Amino acid sequence: xxxxxxxxxxxxxxxxxxxxxxxxxxxxxxxxxxxxxxxxxxxxxxxxxxxxxxxxxxxxxxxxxxxxxxxxxxxxxxxxxxxxxxxxxxxxxxxxxxxxxxxxxxxxxxxxxxxxxxxxxxxxxxxxxxxxxxxxxxxxxxxxxxxxxxxxxxxxxxxxxxxxxxxxxxxxxxxxxxxxxxxxxxxxxxxxxxxxxxxxxxxxxxxxxxxxxxxxxxxxxxxxxxxxxxxxxxxxxxxxxxxxxxxxxxxxxxxxxxxxxxxxxxxxxxxxxxxxxxxxxxxxxxxxxxxxxxxxxxxxxxxxxxxxxxxxxxxxxxxxxxxxxxxxxxxxxxxxxxxxxxxxxxxxxxxxxxxxxxxxxxxxxxxxxxxxxxxxxxxxxxxxx
Numbered sequence: 049x050x051x052x053x054x055x056x057x058x059x060x061x062x063x064x065x066x067x068x069x070x071x072x073x074x075x076x077x078x079x080x081x082x083x084x085x086x087x088x089x090x091x092x093x094x095x096x097x098x099x100x101x102x103x104x105x106x107x108x109x110x111x112x113x114x115x116x117x118x119x120x121x122x123x124x125x126x127x128x129x130x131x132x133x134x135x136x137x138x139x140x141x142x143x144x145x146x147x148x149x150x151x152x153x154x155x156x157x158x159x160x161x162x163x164x165x166x167x168x169x170x171x172x173x174x175x176x177x178x179x180x181x182x183x184x185x186x187x188x189x190x191x192x193x194x195x196x197x198x199x200x201x202x203x204x205x206x207x208x209x210x211x212x213x214x215x216x217x218x219x220x221x222x223x224x225x226x227x228x229x230x231x232x233x234x235x236x237x238x239x240x241x242x243x244x245x246x247x248x249x250x251x252x253x254x255x256x257x258x259x260x261x262x263x264x265x266x267x268x269x270x271x272x273x274x275x276x277x278x279x280x281x282x283x284x285x286x287x288x289x290x291x292x293x294x295x296x297x298x299x300x301x302x303x304x305x306x307x308x309x310x311x312x313x314x315x316x317x318x319x320x321x322x323x324x325x326x327x328x329x330x331x332x333x334x335x336x337x338x339x340x341x342x343x344x345x346x347x348x349x350x351x352x353x354x355x356x357x358x359x360x361x362x363x364x365x366x367x368x369x370x371x372x373x374x375x376x377x378x379x380x381x382x383x384x385x386x387x388x389x390x391x392x393x394x395x396x397x398x399x400x401x402x403x404x405x406x407x408x409x410x411x412x413x414x415x416x417x418x419x420x421x422x423x424x425x426x427x428x429x430x431x432x433x
Contacts, residue, residue: 131171139181290385293414
């Protein structure tokens with residue numbers, strides 16, 4: 049067998065791997081529920097239905113996208129509903145204006161693709177909607193342009209909340225464009241912000257490689273960010289937190305005035321300061337941002353200027369003494385000395401904290417800052433180079 053034939057046969061094989069039984073059964077169950085929802089208020093017999101409330105075959109193709117490929121831009125609500133609706137509009141217009149069946153068949157899918165592109169609503173089943181409309185023109189001729197709304201738009205729209213519910217029940221997200229839910233009190237950076245490139249630049253990449261219909265900009269940003277983290281994990285393989293943490297810690301007690309905390313930040317150039325009890329047990333961490341947030345919150349509540357409130361917090365303008373325990377964060381993620389460094393990558397690369405305390409039991413042994421992590425990565429790259 050020649051190399052050309054082998055290459056051709058290889059390309060003719062499956063283009064995607066098996067998604068696993070969990071994903072397969074999830075999509076199958078979603079399809080079943082979606083079809084049940086349709087059949088509850090749409091008739092399977094067009095002749096026996098009133099007001100155009102009947103099932104059309106392209107709904108099955110739309111359901112495949114919504115339940116089996118919920119992340120795809122082709123499956124999002126705008127693409128599905130508008131794509132099917134404008135395709136039906138094309139089909140009805142051809143039925144009402146052109147008598148030659150062959151010409152209708154030739155024009156319907158082509159014009160449907162044009163209309164979907166113009167509406168930024170590319171949805172492959174839309175081609176089937178347009179073709180089905182001109183192949184069985186009796187319903188379109190009888191209902192006129194009402195056929196676009198019922199059954200096409202209404203039936204497609206009925207699938208969207210069912211797909212969203214099925215996704216939520218199985219740990220997926222649909223529509224996929226909504227941002228991920230952040231942890232309480234910790235805003236989640238958008239993938240585009242973390243990546244450091246603009247939406248227009250990523251959109252340009254997708255257009256350059258002809259992938260705009262296959263993956264969205266936010267999805268591409270997530271994939272690139274995940275790949276960067278994975279590459280960094282490989283570089284830090286075998287390194288633990290205990291090996292790179294800062295050990296000579298400067299700590300404060302819970303009753304330490306913020307005047308002293310501010311002086312330490314100013315004189316030492318720290319960005320984080322652990323808070324420990326009298327017995328040495330770890331209580332929390334103060335980051336510089338905590339002082340700023342406290343000053344901003346006090347300014348908002350009192351209606352005074354931010355700078356005046358920050359000066360009061362740091363003791364420059366008198367007033368009540370604010371203690372470390374009032375501004376520290378006791379919920380900062382912590383790790384043990386044996387934790388692999390790659391476990392810190394998402395915390396320090398994406399999280400709101402500048403450092404991760406390293407604990408042994410209730411006592412703090414050290415702290416890993418972003419600077420420590422960057423130094424470890426640089427050292428590893430130097431050794432590999």
